[in-house]
Amino acid sequence: MDEELPKDEAKRILIFEDSDIFADMLGEFLRNAGYVTGRAVNGFEGIKQVYTFLPHLIVTDVEMPLFKGYQATRLLKSRKNTRDIPIIMFTTLGEIKDRFWGGQAGADWYIEKSPDNFEELGNRIKTLLMERPDPDFKAILQEGKRIDDNTLIETVNNLLDHKLFQTTLIGMLTELSGRLGSLEEILRSFFDLLSYVCEAEITSVMIKSTDNSLFVYTANRVGFAPRIVDDFTAITIADFNAQFPDYKVISKKTIDFYPPGDKKKPIESYIVVPLLSAGEKFATVHIANAIKEYFSPVIMENLKVFLHAAAPVLANALSLLEMEVLQKKTRQAFARYVPEDVMDEIIRKSQDSATQSETRNLTVLFADIRNFTKISESAGAQDVVAFLNAFFSRMGNEVIAGGGHVDKFIGDALMAVFGVPKPLPNAAVSAISAAIKMIRALPQVDTQRINIPSGEFRIGIGINCGECVVGNIGFQDKMDYTVIGDTVNLASRLEGTTKQYHHPIIVSEYMYHAAKDFFIFRKVDSVRVIGKNRPVGLYAVYAAFAEEGAAGEEGAVEAPDDAPAFPLPPSLVIRQELLNQYNKGLKLFYLREWETARRYFQDALIIDPKDYLSTLYLERTEAYIREPPPAEADITTNLTEK
Numbered sequence: 001m002d003e004e005l006p007k008d009e010a011k012r013i014l015i016f017e018d019s020d021i022f023a024d025m026l027g028e029f030l031r032n033a034g035y036v037t038g039r040a041v042n043g044f045e046g047i048k049q050v051y052t053f054l055p056h057l058i059v060t061d062v063e064m065p066l067f068k069g070y071q072a073t074r075l076l077k078s079r080k081n082t083r084d085i086p087i088i089m090f091t092t093l094g095e096i097k098d099r100f101w102g103g104q105a106g107a108d109w110y111i112e113k114s115p116d117n118f119e120e121l122g123n124r125i126k127t128l129l130m131e132r133p134d135p136d137f138k139a140i141l142q143e144g145k146r147i148d149d150n151t152l153i154e155t156v157n158n159l160l161d162h163k164l165f166q167t168t169l170i171g172m173l174t175e176l177s178g179r180l181g182s183l184e185e186i187l188r189s190f191f192d193l194l195s196y197v198c199e200a201e202i203t204s205v206m207i208k209s210t211d212n213s214l215f216v217y218t219a220n221r222v223g224f225a226p227r228i229v230d231d232f233t234a235i236t237i238a239d240f241n242a243q244f245p246d247y248k249v250i251s252k253k254t255i256d257f258y259p260p261g262d263k264k265k266p267i268e269s270y271i272v273v274p275l276l277s278a279g280e281k282f283a284t285v286h287i288a289n290a291i292k293e294y295f296s297p298v299i300m301e302n303l304k305v306f307l308h309a310a311a312p313v314l315a316n317a318l319s320l321l322e323m324e325v326l327q328k329k330t331r332q333a334f335a336r337y338v339p340e341d342v343m344d345e346i347i348r349k350s351q352d353s354a355t356q357s358e359t360r361n362l363t364v365l366f367a368d369i370r371n372f373t374k375i376s377e378s379a380g381a382q383d384v385v386a387f388l389n390a391f392f393s394r395m396g397n398e399v400i401a402g403g404g405h406v407d408k409f410i411g412d413a414l415m416a417v418f419g420v421p422k423p424l425p426n427a428a429v430s431a432i433s434a435a436i437k438m439i440r441a442l443p444q445v446d447t448q449r450i451n452i453p454s455g456e457f458r459i460g461i462g463i464n465c466g467e468c469v470v471g472n473i474g475f476q477d478k479m480d481y482t483v484i485g486d487t488v489n490l491a492s493r494l495e496g497t498t499k500q501y502h503h504p505i506i507v508s509e510y511m512y513h514a515a516k517d518f519f520i521f522r523k524v525d526s527v528r529v530i531g532k533n534r535p536v537g538l539y540a541v542y543a544a545f546a547e548e549g550a551a552g553e554e555g556a557v558e559a560p561d562d563a564p565a566f567p568l569p570p571s572l573v574i575r576q577e578l579l580n581q582y583n584k585g586l587k588l589f590y591l592r593e594w595e596t597a598r599r600y601f602q603d604a605l606i607i608d609p610k611d612y613l614s615t616l617y618l619e620r621t622e623a624y625i626r627e628p629p630p631a632e633a634d635i636t637t638n639l640t641e642k
Contacts, residue, residue, distance in 0.1 A: 014055035016046035043067025051144025077106035186317040191219040207283040212250040223261020269294035277315035363427040363465040366495035368413035402434030428514035462494025502612040509537030
């Protein structure tokens, strides 16, 4: 068998990549680093090449024909002979499905798909190859001799466990949501995807609208006879009324995607599942089959995952439909006051400028969950998705209530913008106020089904303000109304500093100057971010001073009357005397009066021995006392991470 193994001494790296340009660039980089490379244009071909190329490591794209990256990864990691091959996955780092499902599939590492990251990729490859022993190539080669296209497909089907099957369905739903059309188009695709989950011989979806309309979509796939369809319809109406006893139907629209047939076999199995949006029921799904006791626990588990993921897609399509109806009614209403030709001109100009952008002064907020990787590792897929939905719903509501706009969700983080599309009198104040309410609202997020590693559910929020480019960015068939620029980049990096400085809300000096009369601020540091020469001041935000004796055992104080029904957490409360001592010490620190500064930081720690920032500056001061820096030395902190 030895003579059948490759003779080269260099490590072999297999690339799963459907883009010729990117595959060529990556292959050249790896070959220049001394590796032998191979390439597959999709996940299916990649799996086959593993058994012939015998790679020491795999680098895979996420979005590919046939099998996606996380599907191919899951399959290889489930096999005894190939599971020890390290797999690095390309990801945009902005898609929950890529990061989370990639982790569930067993990928060893993730990196953003960009030539700018080749050096970092090379370092990680070197580390993984040093840490891991070589796979058992003899066993892989032997197994490969027993595999052809048909047996590989059969093996794949046999290995698709429930979680991967559910992952695939959610991925398909995600793609469906990205090309949202009419509600009718979405339901047609929904029925097609449902056929992958179970034998839904006849299905009905009943959706209630905010204007008391009822939309009924039916897919009689096997051609039940009219009498059986009528009986099924009667049952669905009764069950819908039971789910929504107070809903008064004013108008009803029914669409049957398949005509009745001549199948007279009676229905033996039937279920009804309500669909939820933002915690409220808005629709019911009715599925029937002529097989007795068809809906087994496995089928029901897959159905619940599928329908839970499909609910927001259908809800969004319904919202678009309702918006179209509202626009028609609005147009009719405005036609009373604005001549129709004038209205058409306004609409035409709006469409012509759809791709134009402008520079505006805005406030950008980033919020991120702490320890999300550990949370996702210790919980099931459904529980994590439910937790994220609950978190985003609660945080998004606080952003919207504060006049902000949720721009996008980035994995377990969200980005919000204040001052667009509608300007705000003081966007910086609105953003900080929303951030405080977000921190205070954390206890309202349901975390019972997940494990919080630190025992405390925490997030970090970074906020910055300044000029941004705002507009529709994308191409003709897909546009995002978003903001870009240095202001956005700094806000994102500020969110990362909340971990470094142990405070939940960190803002820039520009935010401080815009909102210093409305909140309590504490100078944290002067930092220089990557790519910028000018230092930026960072400030921690507090919501209240803790009066002597007002703080409980945990340090929390009661909130103002107009605040949510939760006390301020200790992280947003500070003693005024501590702040005074700290500020004096910090001023002397930058004047390089090290001895005097040390006394003030020591005094601050007498007031609160657990105060992290006082401890940080006491350590820095004592270090400079032991080894004073040259007079011309720069004591600004350099951020080494983006």
